Amino acid sequence: MSRPGAWAFIILMLATAMSPAPASALPAGTTMMPMSMPINGGSGHHGGSTSTGCNCNIPEPVATAAPTPPVPRSAGGQESSPCTRTAIPVLNSLAGTPGRFSGIRRIYKKNVLDHxxxxxxxxxxxxxxxxxxxxxxxxxxxxxxxxxxxxxxxxxxxxxxxxxxxxxxxxxxxxxRYTLLERKVLQHLWNPTAKDVLSLVAAQPGITQSEIASRIGVTPPTVRWYLQRFSGDGIVTGQHEGKYTRYTMVAEAGRFVPASTSIIPDSAVPA
Incomplete structure (x- = not known):
């Protein structure tokens, strides 16, 4: 090979190496067949109608969706559904009646009796x-x-x-409305025996333990136990006279005690 021919061969090889790769050749007689491309909203693989395209590697342009208009709000705290345009309820603002949050009402001194x-x-x-x-x-x-x-x-x-x-x-x-002493009196009045003892002391100041026992038909130790409780609560006072202790009710405690001079009729009291 002559020198000019050798240089031409080298230049051809360099040009071939630097050029982009050629597209894949198709066999002779081959034709390009169109293919069906699904478009949005049809019955293809994703559902929708089809349009005829090509089977080349060039991507098909995608249509840009128009911006969705703002959803109008209807009256009464509702807004329309973007699909059906029917009214659907929406949450109201959390800022509402004071003392309420998520439907729960807090209890205060002023509204505790509203229930x-x-x-x-x-x-x-x-x-x-x-x-x-x-x-x-x-x-x-x-x-x-x-x-x-x-x-x-x-x-x-x-x-x-x-x-x-x-x-x-x-x-x-x-x-x-009630003092502590009055509440204690009211508490004792729930007991029938205690109520009978207090009623006799209120009706007959200075009554003795044995007299109370004979009036209500209980044993003297039972009467003594109640009188000790009443004395401890400050409801009655006892004054010793010889071998007897006479009991008197405190004035403040007598407000709620029904005075009774005879729990058991005198005819039923043993002589």
């Missing part, structure tokens, strides 16, 4: 001071667990006061 059941519990306590939970449940035919909840709310709101004594819990109206 009808809680108001009924309070009314029962006002009408029957010193009543216990069993008595309230019987009066209102209420479940005790529900009743305990409402009693706790009333006590937290200082609508009622609670007096606990020897395992018995009794409820009273608050706001200074």
């Amino acid at each position: 009808p059941v809680r108001a009924a519990v309070y009314t029962t306590i006002v009408a029957i001071p010193g009543i216990d939970i069993a008595g309230i449940a019987a009066e209102l035919s209420m479940n005790r667990e529900t009743l305990r909840y409402h009693l706790g709310q009333l006590e937290s709101a200082t609508r009622i006061v609670v007096l606990r004594d020897r395992g018995i819990v009794r409820y009273y109206e608050n706001h200074g």
Whole structure:
């Protein structure tokens, strides 16, 4: 090979190496067949109508969707569905009535009696001071667990006061209607025997233990036990005269004690 021919061969090889790779050749006689391309909203692989395209590697242009107009809001806190244009409810703003959040109302001193059941519990306590939970449940035919909840709310709101004594819990109206001494008197009056003893002491100041026992038909030790409790609570006072102790009721405690001069008729009292 001559020198000019050799240089031409080298230049041809370099040009071939630097040029892009040629497209894949098709066999002679081969034709390009169109293929069906699904478009959005049809019944192809994704559902939709088809359009004729080619099977080359060039991507088909995608139509840009028009911007969705804002969804109009209808009256009454509703807005239209973007698909059906029918009204659907929407959440209202959390800023609403003071004391409410997500439908739950907080309980304050001013609104604690707005609940009808809680108001009924309070009314029962006002009408029957010193009543216990069993008595309230019987009066209102209420479940005790529900009743305990409402009693706790009333006590937290200082609508009622609670007096606990020897395992018995009794409820009273608050706001200074009853003094501590009066609440103790009302507590004792729930016991029939204690009520009889107090009634005799209120009716006959200076009565003795043996006289009370003969009047109500119980043993002297039983009367002594009640009188010791009353003295400890400051309801009665005892004054010793020889071998006897005469009992008198404190003036403040006599407000709720029904005075009775004869629990058992005198004819039934042994001579």
